[in-house]
Amino acid sequence: MLAGVLTTLVGRQTELDLLEQMLEEGCAGSPQIVSVTGEPGIGKSSLLAELLRRAEERGCLALRGSAAQFEGDLPFGLIIDALDEYLESLAPSAFHSLETETLAELGGVFPALRSLDPGSDEPTTAAERHRAYRAARELLERLADKQPLVLVLDDLHWADGASLELVSHLFRRAPRARVVLAVGLRPRQAAHVTEAVMDSVLRGSESIHSIALGPLAPADAQVLVGLADPAEAECLYRRSGGNPFYMLELARGLGDDKHGLRSAEDDGDVPSAVVAAIVRELDGLSVPARRLAEAGAVAGDPFELDVALAAAGLEEPEALDAIDELSARDLVRSAAAPRRFQFRHPLVRNAVYESCAPGMRLAAHEHCANALAAQGAPAAARAHHVQHAARAGDLTAVAVLREAGEAAARRAPASAARWFELALGLLPESASREDRIALLMASAETEAAIGRFERSREAVLDSLALTTDDQHDLRLQLTVQCASLEQLLGHQEEAHARLTAALDDLSDPSSAEAVALIIHLAVGSLYRLDLDGMREWSERALAVAQPLGDLPLKAASTAALAVADTFTGHVLDAEAHCSEAATQVENLSDGELGHRLDALANLSAAELYLHRYPEAASHARRGIAIGRATGQGDIAPVLVPVLGNVLHMWGRIAESAELLDEAIDAARLSANVEQLGWNLLGRSFTAIAAGDVALALLTAEEAVDLTRNLDDSLVSTNAGVALAHAHYEAGEPQRAAELLLLATGGDELPRIPDGWRANYFELLTRCWLAAGRTEQAEQAAARAESTASRVGLPLADAMAHRAAAAVALAAGNPEAAAERALAAVVAAEAIDARVDAAVARTLAGRALAAAGHRERALDELEQAVGQLGACGALRYRSHAEHELRKLGRNPYRRTSAKDATGVGVDTLTAREAEIARLVAKRRTNPEVASELFLSVKTIETHMRNIFRKLEVTSRLDVAPAIELAEQLENASARRRA
Ligand SMILES: Nc1ncnc2c1ncn2[C@@H]1O[C@H](COP(=O)(O)OP(=O)(O)OP(=O)(O)O)[C@@H](O)[C@H]1O
Ligand SMILES: [Mg+2]
Numbered sequence: 013m014l015a016g017v018l019t020t021l022v023g024r025q026t027e028l029d030l031l032e033q034m035l036e037e038g039c040a041g042s043p044q045i046v047s048v049t050g051e052p053g054i055g056k057s058s059l060l061a062e063l064l065r066r067a068e069e070r071g072c073l074a075l076r077g078s079a080a081q082f083e084g085d086l087p088f089g090l091i092i093d094a095l096d097e098y099l100e101s102l103a104p105s106a107f108h109s110l111e112t113e114t115l116a117e118l119g120g121v122f123p124a125l126r127s128l129d130p131g132s133d134e135p136t137t138a139a140e141r142h143r144a145y146r147a148a149r150e151l152l153e154r155l156a157d158k159q160p161l162v163l164v165l166d167d168l169h170w171a172d173g174a175s176l177e178l179v180s181h182l183f184r185r186a187p188r189a190r191v192v193l194a195v196g197l198r199p200r201q202a203a204h205v206t207e208a209v210m211d212s213v214l215r216g217s218e219s220i221h222s223i224a225l226g227p228l229a230p231a232d233a234q235v236l237v238g239l240a241d242p243a244e245a246e247c248l249y250r251r252s253g254g255n256p257f258y259m260l261e262l263a264r265g266l267g268d269d270k271h272g273l274r275s276a277e278d279d280g281d282v283p284s285a286v287v288a289a290i291v292r293e294l295d296g297l298s299v300p301a302r303r304l305a306e307a308g309a310v311a312g313d314p315f316e317l318d319v320a321l322a323a324a325g326l327e328e329p330e331a332l333d334a335i336d337e338l339s340a341r342d343l344v345r346s347a348a349a350p351r352r353f354q355f356r357h358p359l360v361r362n363a364v365y366e367s368c369a370p371g372m373r374l375a376a377h378e379h380c381a382n383a384l385a386a387q388g389a390p391a392a393a394r395a396h397h398v399q400h401a402a403r404a405g406d407l408t409a410v411a412v413l414r415e416a417g418e419a420a421a422r423r424a425p426a427s428a429a430r431w432f433e434l435a436l437g438l439l440p441e442s443a444s445r446e447d448r449i450a451l452l453m454a455s456a457e458t459e460a461a462i463g464r465f466e467r468s469r470e471a472v473l474d475s476l477a478l479t480t481d482d483q484h485d486l487r488l489q490l491t492v493q494c495a496s497l498e499q500l501l502g503h504q505e506e507a508h509a510r511l512t513a514a515l516d517d518l519s520d521p522s523s524a525e526a527v528a529l530i531i532h533l534a535v536g537s538l539y540r541l542d543l544d545g546m547r548e549w550s551e552r553a554l555a556v557a558q559p560l561g562d563l564p565l566k567a568a569s570t571a572a573l574a575v576a577d578t579f580t581g582h583v584l585d586a587e588a589h590c591s592e593a594a595t596q597v598e599n600l601s602d603g604e605l606g607h608r609l610d611a612l613a614n615l616s617a618a619e620l621y622l623h624r625y626p627e628a629a630s631h632a633r634r635g636i637a638i639g640r641a642t643g644q645g646d647i648a649p650v651l652v653p654v655l656g657n658v659l660h661m662w663g664r665i666a667e668s669a670e671l672l673d674e675a676i677d678a679a680r681l682s683a684n685v686e687q688l689g690w691n692l693l694g695r696s697f698t699a700i701a702a703g704d705v706a707l708a709l710l711t712a713e714e715a716v717d718l719t720r721n722l723d724d725s726l727v728s729t730n731a732g733v734a735l736a737h738a739h740y741e742a743g744e745p746q747r748a749a750e751l752l753l754l755a756t757g758g759d760e761l762p763r764i765p766d767g768w769r770a771n772y773f774e775l776l777t778r779c780w781l782a783a784g785r786t787e788q789a790e791q792a793a794a795r796a797e798s799t800a801s802r803v804g805l806p807l808a809d810a811m812a813h814r815a816a817a818a819v820a821l822a823a824g825n826p827e828a829a830a831e832r833a834l835a836a837v838v839a840a841e842a843i844d845a846r847v848d849a850a851v852a853r854t855l856a857g858r859a860l861a862a863a864g865h866r867e868r869a870l871d872e873l874e875q876a877v878g879q880l881g882a883c884g885a886l887r888y889r890s891h892a893e894h895e896l897r898k899l900g901r902n903p904y905r906r907t908s909a910k911d912a913t914g915v916g917v918d919t920l921t922a923r924e925a926e927i928a929r930l931v932a933k934r935r936t937n938p939e940v941a942s943e944l945f946l947s948v949k950t951i952e953t954h955m956r957n958i959f960r961k962l963e964v965t966s967r968l969d970v971a972p973a974i975e976l977a978e979q980l981e982n983a984s985a986r987r988r989a
Contacts, residue, residue, distance in 0.1 A: 023232030050225035053257020087424030117147035173426025227254025405440035463683020581766030663846035663883025745782030
């Protein structure tokens with residue numbers, strides 16, 4: 013809704029200066045985020061109102077929304093309050109630039125766009141919610157096309173789960189547009205605000221400003237209350253602690269009470285004297301007016317007059333007189349929509365609500381629920397009151413809560429989980445087993461969707477305990493669901509025991525159910541790093557599945573076996589099973605595979621390890637698409653990491669990074685540690701290639717911390733390797749080698765599947781060489797060699813060649829090194845592992861140069877620079893360029909040709925070009941800032957864009973890029989002349 017404006021704000025100059033600077037930068041195109049925190053009444057909303065006023069003055073689109081106390085379960089309540097009315101006012105053409113899928117997502121969030129949402133009752137997944145948040149971010153970017161957008165989201169401490177998830181998404185991925193996002197929050201009342209949001213709100217960061225509001229300065233406070241008598245003003249200041257709301261409230265009641273602000277029994281946030289001052293305002297009200305005020309406080313803020321008068325038991329004329337009385341006392345004010353009223357301040361509503369007699373409050377909630385039911389209001393709006401008024405055993409109340417839960421499950425599982433929990437609490441003992449199981453299973457689903465896997469597991473176990481022995485299918489379904497949750501929680505042994513027990517209990521060990529259970533056991537063995545166990549279980553699954561004629565089950569068994577073969581080094585079997593599984597999958601429809609997504613997950617994983625990248629990519633993409641379409645984004649956590657890995661191998665680094673970033677965001681929402689771990693470690697490897705070692709360390713460290721307590725070790729082992737790799741690239745080879753050995757179980761790297769081990773022997777070789785431990789390096793290279801000859805996979809060969817080349821070069825045998833490095837190029841190119849091939853080419857260039865073959869070295873290195881540049885592997889390219897410079901050749905980069913991709917000198921904005929030219933003249937950021945009258949922060953923001961557009965990672969590289977562009981420009985000007 014459009015901004016309410018405060019007349020005069022006193023003081024707060026420092027904060028206002030920061031907001032002014034943010035408006036400046038936001039309107040200039042660099043998105044800004046600010047959090048305004050502080051105790052109740054300290055002035056957050058007033059400061060934010062001033063921000064909106066100034067934004068409007070600058071011609072920005074200024075929108076504001078605020079959450080209301082006690083209504084934190086209405087899905088997206090805060091976001092809808094901020095944007096829906098404005099969206100309603102826009103013509104449909106305003107959304108034409110948004111894709112259908114994005115519009116459909118937005119339709120699920122905004123009632124104004126509901127007509128765009130085809131709707132589906134599929135269960136919710138984090139990946140799905142994440143898409144809705146991405147759609148909302150895109151919407152904000154679109155809204156900021158015409159004019160800069162300033163969006164204020166106030167009272168975050170009362171916001172619903174879905175709005176909080178969206179805000180934390182925007183905090184992590186600010187809209188790339190002229191947007192200023194500002195939130196207001198009472199930190200002490202934000203227990204339910206997710207840690208992620210709180211962290212970023214309170215700590216601030218490079219791109220998030222944080223304003224913690226304290227007491228007004230005494231001089232400003234005196235202006236605020238306008239008291240002539242300085243002694244009285246000083247007394248009021250001392251009693252209110254400089255909190256403007258308290259001062260104003262106490263000033264209203266001046267003379268009533270001269271004592272200290274807080275009394276002994278004060279435990280709430282708002283001093284009792286202030287609550288007392290507010291409640292005293294109710295004294296002297298007529299009975300109807302007092303009842304309407306109390307009923308209004310129960311009904312909501314803002315509240316609907318018709319609901320409040322029903323709750324107060326008043327007739328219309330009486331209620332109208334009462335509302336006039338309340339607004340005359342400025343207790344309530346008209347809200348934007350007709351027949352809706354809001355309290356002067358959330359604290360006033362709170363004080364009135366708390367001052368209600370408990371019996372009256374209960375009855376009022378019941379009346380509100382009935383009034384809303386009569387209006388046909390959505391279940392969520394009624395459920396809010398039912399939860400306060402319902403009697404134990406009240407089946408009507410249970411039905412309303414259940415309906416609210418089902419309506420919210422897909423998009424706001426946090427709210428749904430609460431409704432289901434409340435419904436279960438009200439369910440009478442006499443309720444049918446079926447009803448209780450149905451509610452427990454709904455609760456289990458939504459608890460899992462918000463990452464509360466332990467609570468979900470408990471609900472599943474409670475359901476299991478309620479089933480009768482003859483409910484075989486349901487018992488089996490619940491057992492598998494429980495085991496999957498235990499696997500997600502990393503309790504692999506427990507899951508294994510539960511699944512084997514279920515298998516033993518099965519009446520028909522050769523049934524499809526048996527195969528499904530055995531496949532679960534196979535995958536569980538992988539997580540327990542019992543690779544031989546995985547192979548045995550997979551073989552058993554296939555043997556049982558063969559005669560059944562159930563093709564999806566057969567494909568899933570074959571794919572699981574293909575992965576097991578690869579990981580245990582049985583490459584020939586793996587190749588055969590992989591081809592079989594691929595053929596089987598090709599003959600299955602998406603519908604059939606929707607029930608066996610693991611077939612695609614395991615198949616694409618096996619294809620990745622067998623370097624069948626095109627197949628791995630297409631099967632992973634098919635799995636991701638089916639998962640999305642069937643709301644199963646979390647079911648096969650390896651699909652995205654597999655695709656991310658293939659894109660990395662193919663040298664599509666930026667795409668891989670984008671894919672993994674989005675998947676990390678989604679996995680954070682579901683708190684799925686397994687999935688988050690895989691995506692973070694994949695992201696670390698990609699960040700290294702792209703040249704962002706700091707990010708590589710950050711993501712790898714987080715992956716290690718996250719997976720540390722899982723008792724499965726596949727993901728934690730690989731997280732450890734990613735961390736070692738990042739430390740190597742950060743210039744700590746000794747530490748890297750130690751971390752690598754620690755994570756993988758020692759010199760033989762026993763915890764790494766055979767098919768992949770040579771890769772890490774190559775890394776270990778480089779670590780030891782850089783640490784000056786030649787003997788260990790030679791041993792690691794020898795192990796790479798023996799592994800490669802054992803598994804017979806091309807990438808393992810390439811890695812063994814690279815390790816041998818590095819050792820030979822270090823031993824002063826460049827000829828042999830060149831030969832091995834070139835062999836590594838051939839092996840890697842054979843499987844289209846473009847980054848690895850070009851890295852081997854750099855090594856070949858180094859060796860050839862050392863062997864005195866300058867022209868061949870130059871040729872190899874220039875090829876490497878070109879290929880690594882095309883891959884976006886900037887770090888490895890700068891290594892090759894370094895070798896070129898050592899040979900006296902200045903690396904040549906075509907910049908203009910890449911304009912289409914948004915990089916190159918010509919894509920710099922006028923301001924960026926101005927800054928880049930000053931940097932080329934060796935000016936520091938502070939010097940540039942003072943020269944251009946901008947803040948250092950603004951220069952830093954522009955520098956990040958300049959680096960990205962010039963594809964450089966340091967200031968030193970800006971000068972040559974600018975100089976070259978100017979040379980080219982001058983040359984073409986001469987040609988034109
Ligand atoms: N700097 C200021 N100048 C003038 N009035 C102010 C100032 N700060 C706060 N006020 C007044 O104090 C009252 C409380 O301020 P405000 O609503 O902004 O507090 P808040 O921090 O948002 O409180 P809450 O956490 O309860 O939302 C308002 O009536 C407002 O008009
Ligand atoms: Mg406020």
